[in-house]
Amino acid sequence: MHWHELSTETKEQLEQLKLQQMAKLSVDEKVICVTRLEDGFFGMHNTCPHAGAQLHHGHCNKKGIISCPLHGYKFDIRTGKSADGNNYVVRKYQFKIEDNKLWIGWKNY
Numbered sequence: 078m079h080w081h082e083l084s085t086e087t088k089e090q091l092e093q094l095k096l097q098q099m100a101k102l103s104v105d106e107k108v109i110c111v112t113r114l115e116d117g118f119f120g121m122h123n124t125c126p127h128a129g130a131q132l133h134h135g136h137c138n139k140k141g142i143i144s145c146p147l148h149g150y151k152f153d154i155r156t157g158k159s160a161d162g163n164n165y166v167v168r169k170y171q172f173k174i175e176d177n178k179l180w181i182g183w184k185n186y
């Protein structure tokens with residue numbers, strides 16, 4: 078897992094998110110759809126694998142199921158997997174707080 082420390086400014090911006098609200102975050106040339114759930118922040122690649130819509134313009138429910146704004150395909154932001162029976166897998170990102178700093182992590186693959 079590769080961990081990247083987010084700036085204080087980014088941390089403060091993400092902390093402004095309401096539950097299930099989504100935002101676009103750019104880190105290290107990656108564009109990530111981030112949301113806030115009751116147990117923390119979660120992220121996935123922001124480009125829908127179906128036809129390229131930006132997932133952060135979609136909808137997120139309480140369980141972290143993201144609906145794509147274009148055709149409504151659903152993805153679980155906790156796992157990156159399809160939540161409606163498709164075979165799509167979206168790269169996921171994890172967050173952690175350490176030393177009062179917010180970190181984003183991803184697997185190198």
Ligand code: FES
Pocket residue numbers: 125126127128129130145146147148149150
């Ligand atoms: S572009 Fe996302 S479901 Fe079609």
